[in-house]
Amino acid sequence: MHDLLPLRQYFDSGATRPYESRRRLLLRLRQLILDHEAEISAALYTDLRKSPEEAYGTEIGLVLSEISYCLKHLKSWMRPRRLSTNLLNWPSSSILYRDPLGVVLVIAPWNYPFQLALLPLMSALAAGNTVVLKPSELAPATAAVIEKILAGLDSEVRVINGEGSVVVPELIHSFHFDHIFFTGSVGVGRSIYQLAAERLIPVTLELGGKSPVVVEPDADLATTARRIVTGKFINAGQTCIAPDYLLVHAELKAPLLAKMKETIALFYGQGQELAKIINEKRWEVLVSYLQQGTILCGGEHDRSRLFIAPTLIEMTDLEVSLMKDEIFGPILPVVTYRTMEEALAIIRKNPNPLAFYLFTRDRSRQKAWMEALPFGGGCINNTDWHFTNPSLPFGGVGNSGMGAYHGKSGFDTFTHGKSVMRTPIWLDLDIKYPPFKGKMKWFKLFMR
């Protein structure tokens, strides 16, 4: 059994509260990452065959820039905020303190095994908590580097590696966490929510789902093709916010598909820069999808390299698993639509996607689409990049999760807004004290 009591004791000692100690901790974390950059990059190559550029651009660099952003704003986020006070409570004043939660559990997935562990960890530390981090066992090289790096922060952080289905329930049963932050699949998210509910532990759930990309007839062909292809095939499609399937307007279908094929050949022609599928089990699931439509390009696969070429596949039957399950691989189903209603009906079969992408230059169409659908977040005329903007809270809605993080929203997630009213003693009106008989007119005057 893991002895997590020292994390609780360290939190209770108050050592994590001062701004200076949080700032020093973030600077140490940044330095540890910089000192081990080559090792992290090598681990990401081992686990997912990510190139050094992809490893930096989508993992290491993201964490470093989020730490810099946090260092820039932390002091102001921590400052107690004066809020207004209603007439009933005059002359009191109102203050909102941002209080750290305590000891939090962060559970990470394998697809971006470094940044999806380190970003929430960083926010939790900046918020003044101590953290137990459970990386994914499916990216073991990265999990080992994370454990090694964070051993340097042993008062504030414990990394616990192992099989999730064993380690996580054991942890939640044996220690009272103050918050659980989970990134992963809907099914596991549901079981973690249940475990947490028994103990009234609040949760943030960052889940997945089927994220559509819609292309309207007026979209710019070349940029649309480049942006969909990159957003879909980065990390071989194993990205929670990757466009899952393409809904293209009938008018633009032929030229867009031609442009996308050309773009795929240009970007990934020799299979270069394409990550591998995480394991054989997932590879087999993905290969089975290739039978479910007409392959327009790609489709080549090789078990020995856990490789699947970037694939466009035209769908006629929408009742197959490729159009029901989250794909999480380099296969992009293409569906044609003619009216917005038709496209909406298809999207609503998998409601509340984590991401939604729209390509159109028409502002009124943009407005109509933004109002028509609930979704976690997304982009207009782009894919995936909203994730990299720390000013935008990142999270799902409904089926795709609850709660958000990144930037200030991460700080808020890992703190409690403690509301306090301070009442002076120089005014103490009798109308606020019993007996209340005869005071109704005052209540009615102030409480309307």
Ligand code: NAD
């Ligand atoms: P997963 O749910 O299988 O695993 C996530 C974590 O939970 C891992 O650390 C794992 O060890 C642990 N775990 C596994 N089984 C468990 C169990 N029975 N009880 C408790 N913990 C358990 O997810 P994954 O396969 O690693 O990741 C892929 C999924 O994650 C996709 O659905 C994807 O969309 C989603 N995802 C979401 C985001 C997001 O930001 N919303 C980001 C990345 C991935």
